[in-house]
Amino acid sequence: DTEVTQTPKHLVMGMTNKKSLKCEQHMGHRAxxxxxxxxxxxxxxxxxxxxxKLSINESVPSRFSPECPNSSLLNLHLHALQPEDSALxxxxxxxxxxxxxxxxxxxxxxxxxxx
Amino acid sequence: AQTVTQSQPEMSVxxxxxxxxxxxxxTSESDYYLFWYKQPPSRQMILVIRQEAYKQQNATxxxxxxxxxxxAKSFSLKISDSQLGDAxxxxxxxxxxxxxxxxxxxxxxxxxxxVNP
Numbered sequence: 001d002t003e004v005t006q007t008p009k010h011l012v013m014g015m016t017n018k019k020s021l022k023c024e025q026h027m028g029h030r031a032x033x034x035x036x037x038x039x040x041x042x043x044x045x046x047x048x049x050x051x052x053k054l055s056i057n058e059s060v061p062s063r064f065s066p067e068c069p070n071s072s073l074l075n076l077h078l079h080a081l082q083p084e085d086s087a088l089x090x091x092x093x094x095x096x097x098x099x100x101x102x103x104x105x106x107x108x109x110x111x112x113x114x115x
Numbered sequence: 116a117q118t119v120t121q122s123q124p125e126m127s128v129x130x131x132x133x134x135x136x137x138x139x140x141x142t143s144e145s146d147y148y149l150f151w152y153k154q155p156p157s158r159q160m161i162l163v164i165r166q167e168a169y170k171q172q173n174a175t176x177x178x179x180x181x182x183x184x185x186x187a188k189s190f191s192l193k194i195s196d197s198q199l200g201d202a203x204x205x206x207x208x209x210x211x212x213x214x215x216x217x218x219x220x221x222x223x224x225x226x227x228x229x230v231n232p
Contacts, residue, residue: 031218042206042222043160056218088158102148102210104220106160 004107023091121223138207
């Protein structure tokens with residue numbers, strides 16, 4: 001069972017819509033991540049939050065806006081997306097620093113379709 | 116920058132047999148972590164096994180074991196007594212132990228494993 005919970009599991013949105021993906025973890029992790037994954041490809045890092053502060057933005061277009069309201073929650077706000085943004089969006093979390101191999105744990109993902 | 120290479124896009128194995136998935140990586144760092152993740156059709160990324168570079172002993176988790184060759188920068192995954200539930204995409208991944216760059220998980224392109232009954 002995953003300890004990183006993502007909602008919704010599936011989302012269909014129009015190019016003019018505004019929607020959000022949500023992620024929650026209760027493992028006490030202080031780093032949280034958003035990844036984007038296309039079919040048959042490895043996940044690509046989008047954003048990293050460390051201690052609720054954005055530490056990495058991998059040059060993601062501004063139509064994706066991350067938010068970390070507290071240490072357990074991570075949101076990804078979506079606006080004016082393009083069809084090529086359709087993908088699986090994975091949330092993940094980990095400890096910060098050298099702890100148990102610093103493993104990154106993933107949620108089940110949110111399938112996004114932009115029409 | 117680190118790179119991870121999985122040279123086998125697809126592999127197949129008979130149920131109850133053993134299969135080995137290959138992974139090589141390139142890094143100039145001496146301290147890092149290596150992982151194998153499994154992604155079944157449900158698409159959740161599940162940690163299979165991890166290895167700390169400073170540990171010479173190969174990691175094992177039940178039917179899963181690795182052959183970690185640090186000098187050769189090789190990190191293969193052996194699955195023994197393969198089961199139908201092992202069918203999935205397997206990703207090899209690298210993570211630096213350096214705090215500043217340790218947030219990035221570098222993935223290989225993946226190996227699609229089919230288990231035949």
